[in-house]
Amino acid sequence: DMFKRMVIDEQEAGVLWLLRGCPRRWFAPGQSISVADAPTYYGLMALRTQATENAITIDIDPPDGEPRAELRVVVRHPNRAAPTKVTVNGVDASIEGEVVALRDATGPQKIVCEY
Secondary structure, eight states: OHHHHHHEEOOSTTEEEESTTOOGGGGSTTOEEEEEEEEETTEEEEEEEEEOSSEEEEEEEOOOOSSOOEEEEEOOOTTOOOOSEEEETTEEOOOBTTEEEESSOOSOEEEEEEO
16 A cells, blocks of 8 residues: 555545655666556556656556546656656656646656656
């Protein structure tokens, strides 16, 4: 239960917080996180992260269930660096602090934070 809350936090109605409780060292170059078939209030989901010297990539397969939740993905650079560019599925996106918000996310989502 504790590991699930580190990766998928469902304590706020209508919102799935992803990676909110993960320590910064999990986002260091060469590190990754992988979760498959994770049960949520909204259905099963999966996510994978991969960190390199210049980027943190997060692939998300959001739940297919209804009602859809807003996804808020926390990206914690190990040195607290701010990204120089953020994209979601190849389209420029914004990040507020360390949070990328995905509203109405359907189908696979690929977040890339470049440093």
